[in-house]
Amino acid sequence: MDHSSTTDPASPGPLDFLDFSAARAGHLYKTAYLLTGGDAHLAEDLVQEALSRMYVRWHRLSRLENPAGYAQTVLVNTFLSMRRKRSNTERVTHEFPEIAVTDTDPTLRVTMLQALQQVSPQDRAVLVLRFWEDRSVEETATALHLSATAVRSRSHRALARMRVLLGESFAERLSC
Structure with a gap:
């Protein structure tokens, strides 16, 4: 499958989104980690869900003045939405995350x-x-x-x- 941009060089393509998501994923993860109360796995899921919501509308979102700020808003709204859903039965355990802490x-x-x-x-x-x-x-x-x-x-x-x-x-x- 060809992942190149469309014939119009000014229109954003999938690679533009890949660059954006690679640049912002770390920052989004840190915020998600705090929002989820230290659940590393749920934070990863939250970032993935927020980025997937942005990808669907990327052709419009890439033209925003501040897509990074919009990504933060999508992340927080996704978190709040996930917490409201009754079907979400996952709970944070008292186990430490698998990532190294250098504090x-x-x-x-x-x-x-x-x-x-x-x-x-x-x-x-x-x-x-x-x-x-x-x-x-x-x-x-x-x-x-x-x-x-x-x-x-x-x-x-x-x-x-x-x-x-x-x-x-x-x-x-x-x-x-």
Whole structure:
């Protein structure tokens, strides 16, 4: 099967999507890993699903000003959609992922991932976009189809919940 572009050299072809997905997959995976609470396999599935949704519409999406930002939005929406489906019965286990961790403090990472698992998927999405992705309130609101006020209040409540889950001694450790 020929994977070259169509006869119009200006139109994007499958190779354009392959380049895009190869360049963005790592970043998408990191976000998905946090959204899923540290489930490496579910994160891979999430990235694959988001990229497949983009591939179907790639002829239009490649012309967007920021297809990478759109990919992040598709990833988050796919995550939220997967969490809403009742047919999704997979659950995260307490086993460590198969990837090597090079953190200076693996206990910190595990504790944070466990705490993230205990907040609602919508709150987790807000926390990941606001504080991991370093997006503004407005960008987060747009990505999640919420108002800026809703993002602020969810951020406030989710951070308070994380503080309760992590405890005072852990909060002091983070401020070092």
